[in-house]
Amino acid sequence: MDLLMKLKGIAERHTRMKALGVDAIGVTNERILSPTRAIIDGRETILAGTNNYMGITFDAECIAAGKKALDEFGTGTTGSRIANGSFALHADLENEFAAFLARRHCIVFTTGYQANLGMMSGLAGPRDTIYLDADSHSSIYDGCTLSGAKLVRFRHNDAADLDKRLSRGEQDEGGGKLVVLEGIYSMLGDRAPLADFIEVKKKHGFQLLVDEAHSFGVLGPNGRGLADEAGLEREVDFIVGTFSKSVGAIGGFGAGDHPYFEYLRYAMRPYMFTASSSPASVATSLAAIRKLAAEPQRRTRLMENSARLFHGFKALGLDLGCDVVSPVVAVRCPDEPTTIAMWDALLKAGVYVNIALPPGTPNKLCLLRCSVSAAHSEAEIDRVIELFGAVVAEGHGKKVVNG
Numbered sequence: 072m073d074l075l076m077k078l079k080g081i082a083e084r085h086t087r088m089k090a091l092g093v094d095a096i097g098v099t100n101e102r103i104l105s106p107t108r109a110i111i112d113g114r115e116t117i118l119a120g121t122n123n124y125m126g127i128t129f130d131a132e133c134i135a136a137g138k139k140a141l142d143e144f145g146t147g148t149t150g151s152r153i154a155n156g157s158f159a160l161h162a163d164l165e166n167e168f169a170a171f172l173a174r175r176h177c178i179v180f181t182t183g184y185q186a187n188l189g190m191m192s193g194l195a196g197p198r199d200t201i202y203l204d205a206d207s208h209s210s211i212y213d214g215c216t217l218s219g220a221k222l223v224r225f226r227h228n229d230a231a232d233l234d235k236r237l238s239r240g241e242q243d244e245g246g247g248k249l250v251v252l253e254g255i256y257s258m259l260g261d262r263a264p265l266a267d268f269i270e271v272k273k274k275h276g277f278q279l280l281v282d283e284a285h286s287f288g289v290l291g292p293n294g295r296g297l298a299d300e301a302g303l304e305r306e307v308d309f310i311v312g313t314f315s316k317s318v319g320a321i322g323g324f325g326a327g328d329h330p331y332f333e334y335l336r337y338a339m340r341p342y343m344f345t346a347s348s349s350p351a352s353v354a355t356s357l358a359a360i361r362k363l364a365a366e367p368q369r370r371t372r373l374m375e376n377s378a379r380l381f382h383g384f385k386a387l388g389l390d391l392g393c394d395v396v397s398p399v400v401a402v403r404c405p406d407e408p409t410t411i412a413m414w415d416a417l418l419k420a421g422v423y424v425n426i427a428l429p430p431g432t433p434n435k436l437c438l439l440r441c442s443v444s445a446a447h448s449e450a451e452i453d454r455v456i457e458l459f460g461a462v463v464a465e466g467h468g469k470k471v472v473n474g
């Protein structure tokens with residue numbers, strides 16, 4: 072049996088797309104001009120699918136901090152913190168970041184994906200049960216698999232469904248219970264109804280982890296995410312997040328107040344058995360977090376831009392992923408060929424968005440997913456709206472319009 076034959080379906084799908092002149096996975100940014108502009112296929116293109124929420128990737132102070140770290144600490148750490156020890160920079164980032172998050176402890180990971188793998192597998196083991204929102208990110212599912220814990224999925228954003236499953240004692244063999252939610256869901260842009268879940272928590276007494284990957288830096292009076300916005304941080308036991316979105320670098324974090332939290336470092340394989348973040352990434356992340364703390368106007372600007380895109384799309388009659396203003400604005404498309412044709416037409420017209428197709432989407436949806444940046448100008452947002460309008464009007468996506 073040829074092991075790679077299980078990739079036949081993927082290969083055929085890729086060939087079909089290429090035959091249409093579309094290579095959604097092969098898009099190359101030949102040059103990056105700014106947080107919102109790049110040269111793709113020789114054309115200047117507006118970037119509306121980067122998750123660069125704060126538009127911080129070209130910030131002069133962040134770049135200077137990265138360069139300084141390269142000069143002082145070199146290009147890489149060449150090993151894990153357990154094997155090679157830490158650089159002073161790692162501890163600086165963890166201490167300052169814990170203070171920013173108003174948490175006692177913070178552990179930094181090499182990526183956000185590893186943060187979820189590490190935290191889930193460190194917190195839960197084979198005797199425990201993890202309750203996951205059905206729309207959870209793949210890194211959460213993978214973390215659950217790594218943990219060996221029993222898995223219970225509840226309906227997306229449905230606290231009553233979680234309550235029902237806990238009351239029934241599904242998969243409960245007397246171990247610990249971990250419930251995992253996301254601040255902003257990455258595909259549709261909707262938020263977890265945190266207060267409803269906290270009511271269920273009071274009733275059943277589980278521990279709660281919120282992945283704030285898309286909401287950290289974005290939501291809340293302090294930019295700490297959904298729990299900060301909802302005024303419910305003390306009810307959330309653990310948060311996870313990434314430095315690859317609003318922080319504009321790479322890396323991830325887990326944070327909490329539990330007195331044993333630090334010992335997770337010796338229980339998380341995705342922390343123990345991989346090289347630690349490079350000096351430039353750590354220094355850039357720290358500089359960016361200082362910027363986010365000092366410049367709350369970036370969040371205001373992001374929300375203004377998000378509202379502009381949301382209402383512009385609504386006026387076009389597009390069918391959107393969620394009904395509240397969010398920096399993730401997803402357009403629901405009727406089928407795969409229409410989505411591919413629209414995505415391609417948009418790119419050729421000068422706007423890059425994410426194409427999201429099953430199985431990577433909730434409920435097998437076909438989506439054109441936009442993410443908004445504080446760095447987008449109003450003119451850029453208007454151009455994105457105009458181009459979506461033109462593509463729909465040209466007939467590429469007639470069925471995308473509501474009604």
Ligand code: PMP
Pocket residue numbers: 182183184185187208210253257282284285313314315322323
């Ligand atoms: N959690 C969520 C909800 C995400 O959307 C992502 C990435 N898109 C991650 C975790 C992983 O983060 P990273 O890309 O930094 O590894």
